[in-house]
Amino acid sequence: KRQARGNREARETNQAPILLGRQKQRAEASHGRAQQIQSDRLQASAAQVRAAAAAVHVSPELALFSGEGERGQARLLQAHDLVLPRGCRAPLQLEIRRGQRIAVVGDNGSGKSTLLRVLAGALPADSGQVQRHAPLALLDQQLLNLRSQESILDAVQAAHPKADPAELRTRLALLGLDAQRIQRPASSLSDGERVKGALASVLYADPAPQLLLLDEPGNALDLPALQALEELLAAWPGALLMVSHDTHLLQALQPTQVLQVGDAGWQWRDAL
Incomplete structure (x- = not known):
């Protein structure tokens, strides 16, 4: 969104090229940081999903039976x-x-x-x-x-x-x-x-x-x-x-x- 806004402002205003270049650099840097944060969050979420899936697979096995076979x-x-x-x-x-x-x-x-x-x-x-x-x-x-x-x-x-x-x-x-x-x-x-x-x-x-x-x-x-x-x-x-x-x-x-x-x-x- 920031990058799109910067491109739009560059088309619609008469700012000096040097200012426009700095705005573009800031937008690109901000976009890069946002992408990295999003990637980190996705990786963390994926790890949580895998852990949850493993727990879902194991928990039924533990809960299926009363354990009578281990006693008596x-x-x-x-x-x-x-x-x-x-x-x-x-x-x-x-x-x-x-x-x-x-x-x-x-x-x-x-x-x-x-x-x-x-x-x-x-x-x-x-x-x-x-x-x-x-x-x-x-x-x-x-x-x-x-x-x-x-x-x-x-x-x-x-x-x-x-x-x-x-x-x-x-x-x-x-x-x-x-x-x-x-x-x-x-x-x-x-x-x-x-x-x-x-x-x-x-x-x-x-x-x-x-x-x-x-x-x-x-x-x-x-x-x-x-x-x-x-x-x-x-x-x-x-x-x-x-x-x-x-x-x-x-x-x-x-x-x-x-x-x-x-x-x-x-x-x-x-x-x-």
């Missing part, structure tokens, strides 16, 4: 001489403790999914014993498949009837599920939104699980849904036992142990 029993589940009704017939000794993340790998038909159902109590073992010392949840390949006409809010409220609806809405909002989405039928939502809703109905349940048994949770999910799944499971503080052929998904969850099943029976490995 140290020993969550034990299996002694467990023989499955299908797949590998070799007996399995298994102990899952707080904080463990176990990847289960092996060929199709080797008994990986059967193992999870037996550990969850959804299927009887041929022999052996399973002792469960803490609440657990089994998520199948459809992630418990929310009913098509059921809303996410209804599913989460049914899993935790005593919870304050306002608190549940806040938690779902932290997952990126706004007030309109959580009240729409599940059939009208994207894969990623259904994944978040299905997981929320399990992870916000009462009692809250301390162990998740995951059976090929990434099957048939698009990329945004897979990313949502990875972020949620990475943020969850509890123990995991996951069956998957998706090496990237398994690596994203940073397994502490790998349980491999094959012709030689059940074998433990340190890495994928």
